[in-house]
Amino acid sequence: MDIQATNNPVGGEDAVAPGLLSDDATKHCLQMLVDAGLRPTRQRLALGKLLFLRGHRHVTAESLYDEAVAANAYLSLATVYNTLNQFTEAGLLRRIAADGIKSFFDTDTSVHPHFYLEGEDVLVDVAAGLAFSKVPDALPGHEIARLDVIIHLRRKRMQ
Template identity: 60%
Template sequence: MSEQVHSRRDSDLPVRLQEGAGAPAQTSAAVQGERRGCPFHELREKLRRAGLRPTRQRLSLGWLLFAKGDRHVSAEMLYEEATRARVPVSLATVYNTLHQFTQAGLLRELAVDGSKTYFDTNLSDHHHFFVEGEDRMMDIPGPSITVGDLPTPPEGMEIARVDVVVRLRRKE
């Protein structure tokens, strides 16, 4: 009986995103490659543990986000991937879902220049490279940056996190 319920829930998802179906036929460079981890039942539980109801859209977008491991995406990038994977979702829903995932502690939000926001699936303490002209974020490997001499926070406040973004550009 539980298999029938499980199948019924998965049948609501686009065929290409159902458990075991693999990667979408036409994928962007960010999605190509082998899928690993995060089967749908694990994703459902991950959403529930974070206090989010595992809706069809959250599952579909969550699969695109988390099934490939650590990555950085913008709302526009995820929307493009969802469109190519035939996930019926609006750009507004993608933005809302990314912000819900961030508030639930499933993603880390990174602002670049105040106009571009990326969402990071790697929640560990780490810093980033941003490749100018390519609009691409990359993790800086290991503890290669030490941040010191931080200002004392005002009374009743504490430093929650320090984000370092090192900007790169191609040599001419």
């Protein structure tokens, strides 16, 4: 794509400065955004690099915001929320609602089960996988759109 085309801010987003495109990791991230149909703004690139260059990750808006601050990316928490939602809609992330209030965002968009550590606010993959002997048929006129399995864990009480 033509990088110059991004020098036309929409919705207050910053265009990408050409100097930010110098390393391979950034180029990889930029291509990922373009392939997903997203315009590679400075904010999306900064968060994309935190999300997609470190393997399979589970983040919350708050944890990613803290990382962005530590990486000197000057973004508001609202921008982080919006960007995570845009990435999710574009198919780059999978949203997982673990406790009703807080959403986790998974860089592995395949169907896989999770452990949620209550009280520690941590989501991890169930490494051993999970087998179903019977997945119920969908209701008439419906199909199963997705299947989420979250196994909630808590610390055992000391005896």
